[in-house]
Amino acid sequence: MNSIINIVEIKHLKKYYKEVKAVDDISFKIKQGELFAFLGVNGAGKTTTIHIICGILKKDFGEVFIHGFNIDKDLDIIKPLLGIVFQNSVLDAKLSVIDNLRNKAYLYGIDKETVNQRIDYFAKKLDFIDILHRPIDKLSGGQKRRVDVARALMHLPKILILDEPTTGLDPKSRILVWKLINDLRKELKMTVLLTTHYMEEANEANYVVMMDNGKIVCEGTPQELKRQYANDFIYIYKYQNELINLLNNNKINFVFDNKGLKIKFTSSIEIKEFLFKYLSYIEDFEIIKGSMDTVFLNVTGKNLRDE
Amino acid sequence: MKKLLYLVKRNVKIYFKDKMLFFISLITPLILLVLFMTFLREVYEDSIISMLPEGVTLSKSSLNSFTGGWLFSSILAVSCITVSFCTNIYVMDKINHTLPDFYVSPVKKSILLTSYAIGNFITTFIVCFIVFLISLIYLSIVGFYMSILDILGLLLSLIICVASGSLFSSVIGFFISTQSAMSAVSTLVSSMYGFICGAYMPISQFGVGMQYFVSLLPGTYATVLFRHYYMNGVLNHMNKYDNIPNEVIEVIEKNFDGKMMFFKIEVPLFGTFLVVIISVIILFVIYILLANHKVRSKNNK
Numbered sequence: 388m389n390s391i392i393n394i395v396e397i398k399h400l401k402k403y404y405k406e407v408k409a410v411d412d413i414s415f416k417i418k419q420g421e422l423f424a425f426l427g428v429n430g431a432g433k434t435t436t437i438h439i440i441c442g443i444l445k446k447d448f449g450e451v452f453i454h455g456f457n458i459d460k461d462l463d464i465i466k467p468l469l470g471i472v473f474q475n476s477v478l479d480a481k482l483s484v485i486d487n488l489r490n491k492a493y494l495y496g497i498d499k500e501t502v503n504q505r506i507d508y509f510a511k512k513l514d515f516i517d518i519l520h521r522p523i524d525k526l527s528g529g530q531k532r533r534v535d536v537a538r539a540l541m542h543l544p545k546i547l548i549l550d551e552p553t554t555g556l557d558p559k560s561r562i563l564v565w566k567l568i569n570d571l572r573k574e575l576k577m578t579v580l581l582t583t584h585y586m587e588e589a590n591e592a593n594y595v596v597m598m599d600n601g602k603i604v605c606e607g608t609p610q611e612l613k614r615q616y617a618n619d620f621i622y623i624y625k626y627q628n629e630l631i632n633l634l635n636n637n638k639i640n641f642v643f644d645n646k647g648l649k650i651k652f653t654s655s656i657e658i659k660e661f662l663f664k665y666l667s668y669i670e671d672f673e674i675i676k677g678s679m680d681t682v683f684l685n686v687t688g689k690n691l692r693d694e
Numbered sequence: 695m696k697k698l699l700y701l702v703k704r705n706v707k708i709y710f711k712d713k714m715l716f717f718i719s720l721i722t723p724l725i726l727l728v729l730f731m732t733f734l735r736e737v738y739e740d741s742i743i744s745m746l747p748e749g750v751t752l753s754k755s756s757l758n759s760f761t762g763g764w765l766f767s768s769i770l771a772v773s774c775i776t777v778s779f780c781t782n783i784y785v786m787d788k789i790n791h792t793l794p795d796f797y798v799s800p801v802k803k804s805i806l807l808t809s810y811a812i813g814n815f816i817t818t819f820i821v822c823f824i825v826f827l828i829s830l831i832y833l834s835i836v837g838f839y840m841s842i843l844d845i846l847g848l849l850l851s852l853i854i855c856v857a858s859g860s861l862f863s864s865v866i867g868f869f870i871s872t873q874s875a876m877s878a879v880s881t882l883v884s885s886m887y888g889f890i891c892g893a894y895m896p897i898s899q900f901g902v903g904m905q906y907f908v909s910l911l912p913g914t915y916a917t918v919l920f921r922h923y924y925m926n927g928v929l930n931h932m933n934k935y936d937n938i939p940n941e942v943i944e945v946i947e948k949n950f951d952g953k954m955m956f957f958k959i960e961v962p963l964f965g966t967f968l969v970v971i972i973s974v975i976i977l978f979v980i981y982i983l984l985a986n987h988k989v990r991s992k993n994n995k
Contacts, residue, residue: 441798466800477795479704481711486704493700494799522711 393452394419394546394578395440400449402435402601409435411601412449417546417578417594424592425582426683432601433582434474437548440580441471454545467495470544472552476531477538480524484515484534487523488541495542502541509537512567529560536564540571547571549581553588565591586679595679599687609679616685617677619658623648625670633665698805698812705783705813706820716821719780722884723769723825726893730765738764738950745945746938755837756932762836763924764950766829768893770852771917773822774859775887779880781817782863784810788871803989810867811981815860822856829924839927851919854970858916861977868984891917898949909956912973915966918954922963925952 395417402410410432417423425433438444440451442462451458453465478487485506492502510516513533523531536552547568553561565588571577581588589595589609596606605612623630624647634641634650639661641650652658658674709715738761746752784807787793796806826848833840840848870876888894891913897905908914929947932938938946947953954961961969 438794441794443794443797463800466798469798471795471798473791473794475791477790477792479708479792480790481708482704486707490700490704491795491799494697494796494801496696496800 392419393417394421394454395423395580396450396452397436397440398450398452400436400439400451401447402432402439402444403447408601410439410446413598413601413603414449415596415603415606417580419578420572420576421593422572422579422581422591424589424595425580425598426589426595426679427582427598428687431598433598434550435601436598437471437550437580437582441469441548442466467542468545469548470539470542470546471548472535472539472550474550474554476523476535478523478531478534481522483520483522484510484526485519487534488538491538492541497542505541505543506537509540509567512570513537513563529557532556533560533564536567540567543571543575544577545575546578546580549579549583551582551584553583553585589679597683597686605682605686612682613677613679614654615682617679617681619652619655619677620675621650621652621658621661622646622673622675623650623669624672627668627670630665630668633668697801698809701801701806701809702813702816705809706817708783708786709781709813709817710820715780718880719777719821720773722772722776722888726765726769726772726888729894730761734765735761741949742946745942745949747942750936750938750942752932752936752938753837756839756928756936759833759837759839759928760925760932760950762829762833763928764921766825766832767917767920767924768888769825770822770829770920771855771891771913772888772893773825774818774852774855774916775862775891775913776880776884777821778814778818778856778859778863779866779883781814781821782810782867782876783813784864785867785870785876789873789876804985807985807988811860811864814864815856818860819853819856822852826852837928839931840923841927844923844927848920848923851916851923851967851970854967854974855916855919858912858970858974858977861974861981865977865980865984868988887913890914892951893917896949896951897955898951905955906957909954912969915954915961915969915973918951918966919963919970921951922953922966925950 393416395415397416398414400410400413401408413432413436425436427433435444439446440453440458442458442465454468456464458465479490482490488506488509489502492505497505506519507516510519513536515530515533515537518526518530523534526534532552536549539547549568553564556564568577568579572579581592583589592609594606595609595612597604597612605616607615626648639650641648643649650661652661662669739757742752742757742760787796787810797803830838830840830845866879870879890908890911892900892908897908897914900908925947929943929952932946933940933943948955954966
């Protein structure tokens with residue numbers, strides 16, 4: 388048994404489809420209670436990795452431990468520990484919301500009374516109590532997604548896997564889903580493994596792994612990654628004319644773009660020193676912190692927003 | 695066991711909640727009904743009358759009961775297959791990408807696959823049983839001559855033929871994973887099966903080569919089983935009360951597929967049953983082999 392603190396531990400995982408290396412020798416650990424984000428363009432290997440962790444796909448090489456159990460030997464023990472929200476909805480379109488939730492819960496051997504209590508709890512938290520008896524095909528996209536999330540949570544899994552859960556969700560639904568997930572993380576110490584294209588979601592993660600072409604290209608906390616791979620900027624919109632001469636004299640590089648005068652910095656300390664020295668010449672400015680988008684672009688040469 | 699029951703209940707419920715699916719599965723029986731009402735009944739009535747010796751007449755109720763029985767035996771024979779293809783929830787779950795959700799749930803794949811086959815059997819049986827009840831009501835209005843043994847024989851035939859249809863559909867389901875493939879197979883089955891099992895027209899009216907070919911198919915034996923039990927009572931009545939001679943009864947029975955002919959040999963009722971039962975056993979073995987292969991397959995996708 389591996390340490391329980393690392394609720395997920397992946398060692399040298401490989402999955403090949405003939406010449407295509409869908410997952411190519413990746414290793415990572417997820418700590419209990421952590422919000423762990425997988426970032427990558429389509430085809431990077433995120434979903435393949437998730438499907439191996441869930442036992443949907445068999446790996447070609449490597450080891451996968453969930454809560455200390457080896458996926459090759461103890462899949463039956465591992466399955467009840469996992470809850471997964473797939474990219475596409477897995478709800479039965481002709482059945483009602485309540486039937487969909489019950490059908491899922493009964494497969495985990497949960498008794499009727501507990502099932503009803505949990506349906507009530509999730510329906511209130513995710514705001515679908517009024518549509519419990521409505522067939523799924525009569526719901527909006529946002530409503531369906533919220534039911535999908537509730538369905539994955541019915542057995543209160545130790546690890547919740549969210550494969551792009553909020554793609555296409557309206558802002559209200561997105562807020563509701565994240566509020567519930569954060570509440571459950573606090574209450575149940577639930578670990579969340581997330582794949583997303585939304586930088587705001589990745590920013591909230593405790594740890595981020597970026598994948599490209601089946602490999603991990605960088606990993607760390609969002610702050611570490613931004614510090615390492617993304618630059619901060621200052622945009623100066625209004626300034627005294629002497630500032631330009633001073634910048635030229637002190638060999639500080641700057642460019643003009645459609646927003647204003649832009650200066651690149653490698654750290655917050657540099658920004659602080661710059662402002663301390665030149666603030667009297669500046670009338671209006673803005674500090675732009677390096678984003679996860681920039682990190683991804685700098686590391687892979689690809690733009691996440693294009694996906 | 696509880697999980698199996700929940701899954702079976704879910705599969706049955708999905709079919710009956712989907713009105714369009716329910717309607718589609720009844721299209722072939724409905725087409726048969728329309729054909730019967732528009733011209734088939736008249737054709738069969740004329741055909742029977744032409745077989746009668748001169749001066750012998752048949753009561754209206756005997757005639758109606760015979761043609762009605764023939765119609766419902768056709769509908770049941772076709773429905774056992776067409777309905778089972780429409781109620782294939784396993785294929786629907788594959789198409790809708792719902793299966794991975796079951797694979798990550800704590801349910802054995804063997805239980806999951808069994809639930810699909812049982813669910814298919816139950817839904818097909820319910821639909822066919824409703825058709826069977828309608829047939830009894832219809833016959834009781836136009837002329838009811840069936841004995842309890844005939845009804846029990848029909849029920850037994852129904853169970854075996856539905857089992858055969860469900861297993862056939864389940865076996866084919868292993869090879870289908872797209873909507874287009876499912877539509878193609880359903881269309882093919884719906885349009886072809888009625889002909890090759892002798893539901894649309896009596897096998898005796900086929901060419902000799904075709905007669906020999908269909909006598910190799912278990913579906914034809916299933917049709918003959920239904921024909922036998924629906925026609926047995928009314929033929930006895932014709933013989934006893936309408937004074938139709940034995941030889942004429944035999945001709946009618948033969949021309950309207952009341953007996954199964956394997957090439958030129960008459961197959962007894964027990965033999966007809968046996969062929970359908972053997973087909974169920976063979977399909978069951980194929981299903982188990984394919985299911986085992988699926989359970990042990992490398993990937994669940």
